[in-house]
Amino acid sequence: MGLLENSFVFLCYILFAAEIHAATSFTSFVPDTVTILATTKSLLKLNSMVNCDITTAGHICTCLVNSNSIPFETFWLSGDAGYYVYYDGTSSLTPGTTIPVRVDCKDNNNNVIGKQTLNVVVSSNQSPTFTNPATSTVTIDARVTDMYNTISTSTYTDPENDALTFSITSNPSDNYFSIGAGDGIIRAAIDMHTATTLTHKLTVSATDSYNTVSPAYVLYVEITNINAAPSIDGLPAKVFLSESAKAEDTIVVLSITDDGNLPLSPVCSATSTADNVKFTYDSNSDALVVKYDGAFDYETQSSYSITCTVSDGYLSSSGNDVLTLFITNVNEMPVFNKNQYFCVLDEGSANSNSCKLNAVITDPEDGTLTSVFLLSTNNGYRFSYSSDYVTFAVNYDLDQDALPSDVSLILAAVDSGGLTATVTVNVHVNDVNDNSCQTDALKFYSLNQLSTVMQLGTFSQSDADVTSPNNDIYFEVTSGSPSSASSHIYVARNGDIFYASKFDSSDDGTSFKLYVRCLDNGSPKTTSTTTIVVRYDELTTTTTTTTTPTTTVTTTAAPEKDIWEYDEFKALFGSLMAFLGLLALLGLIFLLCRYCTCPKRQPKLPKKKEVKPQTPPEPRALTPVTHRPAIQSSWDNFAWSNKPDAGTLDRSHYFHYH
Known part of the structure; x- marks a missing residue:
């Protein structure tokens, strides 16, 4: 309808815009009879023009079909030389009938110029015809014919030039061939290496949607050099195998026959795919062999059904090659x-x-x-x-x-x-903790006022248990006698014994005891006990009127190792040094108080020596007492160094006077 609307618009343009001469004649259609197919379903221009001649200026020619009951109308469309009769394609036409189409032409004064009739004959759609021979034969080589290769092409004629749709039937119906529905080309539907049938009868037909080609044509296809499927010799068969069979033991030899290239390897599968892991094909021996030791067990499964097939890449063996495997029983160990x-x-x-x-x-x-x-x-x-x-x-x-x-x-x-x-x-x-620590029953040491802080010795130690922590030994002090003993004698966890703090003169002649326990880390712990005895005796010195140096002799045990190697002593020594530092600070404060701000005392005069009566000395004057100068809180209290850089206030360059 869109085309009709456009045509009417164009017609209106012709009616109101064209300036042509007034008509003088309206001649008959040439030709006056046309044919149309009953199957026409679209707008169709009939091959006969309306001849209306206009000669008077300012006049136009209007031509219309004189009936609204028929599916025809006149249009002067773009590209046409004048008015033509068109079929609008909206009606169903009856084949074999003739439809008279009368066209009236008028001028712009609505005067009838003339009337003419066009006879439209409705005809049926004609059947297409094959131009191929009714029967023909083509031969193909299976070795060189691949899928989709062209076998033959269909040719035809159709009066209406309708498009055809092709079809094919095959005998036997094995789908070796196909035909293009739109182009009529017969092609191989498979790779002909897989073909097993030599001769095929193909019947080709076609339709133009209205008529079917009659008769169809027949094409015989002969296939040469056809491939033969491989086969497995020796199957089906029954085989007995011991359940004690080992890996690579032969189950059955499979002989493969094929007209192509060898070797080929068969594929064998048990009824239960889970059993496929128990056997494999050995290409070296062409045999089905046991996959691994202990693969078969009579008590679990006594028989297997195994199907073998072989393929050359195109064709496979029949599938009837079945091996029935029976497992025989063997006495097996627990x-x-x-x-x-x-x-x-x-x-x-x-x-x-x-x-x-x-x-x-x-x-x-x-x-x-x-x-x-x-x-x-x-x-x-x-x-x-x-x-x-x-x-x-x-x-x-x-x-x-x-x-x-x-x-x-x-x-x-x-x-x-x-x-x-x-x-x-x-x-x-x-290892049960059933042995206790073994160590010295007693350790004895003798010290005097000349003995220095040092390591005295160490406990021997052993534990018969063979594993840790049962044989991990350590020591601990349980008590001391007197109680101050532990302030002077120290025992480390590893059994080392130290003289850690010097005795006082009041301790002269005293024996100090430490009671020590030796333990292991087992559970429950086992223990043993030992004792340390330290005797402290101060040495005496002799002084004569003649100045004679005093000699002190003391015997001490040589330390087993340097005392500074022990962390325990370092900690103890550090504490002692801190304590001594505190005492030194207090002493310094005392001296400053005494000599700087506190009232000063006069120094005491030295005492006169007593003279024995039996030898009275001659009278002599006493040594005069010299008082030290008062200490002032100034730089006068320092003796400066006589070095060239003595003016520097570096502490290394001056010394306190007192």
Whole structure:
């Protein structure tokens, strides 16, 4: 309808804008009869123009179909030389009928110029016709014909030039060939290497949507050099195999036959795909072989159905190559539920403690076990097994007997057929803290006022337990006598003994005792005790009227190692130095108070020496007493160095006068 609307607009333009001469004649249609297909469904220009001649200026020619009941109208469309009759494509036309279409032309005064009739004959759509031979044959080579290769092309004619849709049927109906629905080209639908049928009859037909081509044509296709499917010789078959078969043992030899390239490898699959892991194809021996040791077990499954196929890449064997595999029974050794067991015991006497293995031992043939025992090798005779329990057969002491703490035992099980199975039992024996620390019963030292702060010695120490923490030893002081003993004598955790703080003269002649305990870190802890005795005796000195140097002799034990190597002594010494520093500070404050701000005392005069009466000395004058100058809080109290840089206020360059 859009085209009709445009046509009317154009017609109006012709009516009101064109200036042509008045009509003088309206001639008949040439031709006056046209044919139209009954199947026409769109706007169609009929091949006959309306001849209206205009000669008077200012006049126009208007031509219309003189009936609204027929699907025809006159239009002067762009590109046309004048008015033409058009079929609007909206009606269903009846084939074999003739429709008279009368066209009236008028001038601009509405005067009829003339009337003419165009006869429209309605015809049926004609059937297309194949130009191929009714029957023909084509030969193809299967070795060089690939999928989609062209086999033949359909040719045809159609009076209306309608587009055709092609179809094909094949006998046999194996879908080897296809035809293009729009182009009529017959193509290979498969790679002809896979073809197995030699001859095909193809019947080709087509339709233009109104008519079907009659007759259809027939094409025979002959296939040469056809491929033959490979085959497996020796199957189907039945084979018996022992359940004790090992990896790579032959199940059956498979001989492959093919007209193409060899070798080819078959694919074999059991009814249950889970069983496929038990066998494999060995291309070196062309045999189906056992995949791994213990793959087959008569008690679990006694037969298998295995289907084998082989393909050359195009065709496969028939699929009827079935191997029935029967498994034969063999007496098998007992089976443990684990591949090793673990046991933990505490060292002790025979039968003192035990561990449960939770071992489950079965016989595959559901037979009986005649015995289960530990082999005597590798300390096995020191242990015993009974009713799933392992215990000591003898006293087992890791410390005194130096026995191993980890032992691998072999547990054996024997079935009624005489077969023996073994498994490892890993036994770990715990070291029990059953030995106490051994050290010196007594340590004695003699000191005097000349003895310096130092290490006096160390405790010997040992523990017969073989493992930590049972043999980890340390020392601690429990008490002292007198109680001040621990203020002067110090015992480190590792057993080192120190003279840490010097005795006073009031301690002369005293024996000091420290009671020390030696412990281990085991659980529960074991202990032993020892004693340190330190005797303090001050040495005496002799003074004569003649100036004679005093000699003091003391005997001390040489330190076993430098005392400064001990962190305990360093801490103690640091505390002592801090204390001495505090005393020095207090002394300095006292001196400053005494000599700077506090009232000053006169120094005492030295005493006169007493003279023995039997030898009275001659009278002599006393030595005059010289008073030191008063200390002033000024730089006068310092003696300056006589070095060239003495003017520098560096403390290294001056000295306090007093």
